[in-house]
Amino acid sequence: MGDYSDNLIEVRDLKFSRGARQIFDGLNLTIRRGEVAAIMGPSGTGKTTLLRLITRQLIPEQGAIYVEGVDIATLSQAELYLMRRRFGMLFQNGALLTDLNVFENVAFPLREHTKLSTRLISHIVLTKLHAVGLRGAADMMPAELSGGMARRVALARAMVTDPDILIYDEPFVGLDPISLGVIVRLVRRMNHALGITSIVVTHDVEEVATVADRSFLLSAGKVAASGSPDELRTANSELVRQFMHGMADGPVAFHYDAPDYEEQLLGRENE
């Protein structure tokens, strides 16, 4: 595990809304260098939105986000791109470039940002593909890959430039147990071996316990609870208990806001 002495990413009093819906209302969160941080929460709490804010794909309405002490809202586009080169991001659906084959997808960041020789690029790409078990699929097109394979190729692409921070958006969704095990081991191994800071957005309570050093549970636009997976599992808060144990009843309502059921069925809601 890396050095925990300094904060890599700090989110301060973040406010953000989409239309009339307030997604974040004064969210505070700190991610330390070298840790695996899990961001958890029920659907629609804005986990993916938070990732997009941290990487400045979206701009906060209020509050600030600091990466190594620098407010990312103040960066010029060139500075922002320089900062993003230290990030690797794994999108939910892989987001592979459909007109390039697997090899070229993984080589893409190297070809765009470096002047490495073809031989060296080939060497690096094959190493990364080997790490995710898909060296044999180098010539395949993205359309020929299964969901799990696409995710693994995207992971190889995310780590091909050896980033300092790896961001995973729902990396465990829809994977078979073998692919899941591979991804979990990779997340852990990269964190341990390379000292990469990882941010994992997930619903998966079980997998979080195996990879995360700390978890943040989002609810109602704020961090409702944070701590190690064990601390969250044994927490007293009703909300945390409901989420960690997957209970239908609790502070998070199963039903989206709706008029009274009986009134609506009887057609009287407008009377």
Add this chain to the structure above:
Amino acid sequence: MRQSVQDIYENGTEFVRTFGAFQLFFLRLLRYSPGILVGRFDLVVKQVYNSGALSLVIVMVCGLFVGAVLALQAYSNMSMFNAEDWTGVAAAFALVKELGPVMTAILFAGRAGTALTSEIGLMKATDQLSAMEMMAVNPVRRVLVPRFLGGVIAMPLLAAIFSGVGLFGAHLVGVELFQVDVGSFWQQIQLTLQADDIREGIIKSCVFGVAASLIAVWEGYNTVPTAEGVGRATTRTVVITAIAILIFDFMITAALL
């Protein structure tokens, strides 16, 4: 009454805003164009192939039949005045000055423009453009500019091919079918068609190339990232391009008279 005035005001401001954004978008594409033309010409060549070479068959087939039908019409009218030799001239003027650029641009919108819009729209819907942003690669520069330039380069070439094949179609009908003297057919064209006429065709096809490619990449980039959104954007590309081409055609013709 008050509601309708408000609607007109809102639609008006929305139109002005969109038009302003469209112009800024065009300037952004122009800003990155020299860098891509010099530094990444390979990307442009690939897009000239996608937009141009893959549209060749449809452009050539349409050109052949448009030329042939022009010759049919011209011959039937010219023969009333015993001026059959002028069949080729009528077809050549119509092809080089008007139908070559206009028809090619509309075919281009239907074949290459829709492909550009749906490709870029789907890249957006599947987070490919966001992924590029995250890899510190500017998607406007890397994805849109080569596609825009590819269309701009391909359009005049396609229009020239359309007109050339169209003349061949006119030759088939005039010379081979109606037995117009081959020497007179081509000599009249050579004597009558001036460099200015050809220049008009080239100017039109260049302007149409910019308009058609710009609209296609704009619509793709601003697609609502859903299946329905991509479908709508693709339709809009064809409709807006066709209207824009006809308006520009009128304006350029009027300006060059």
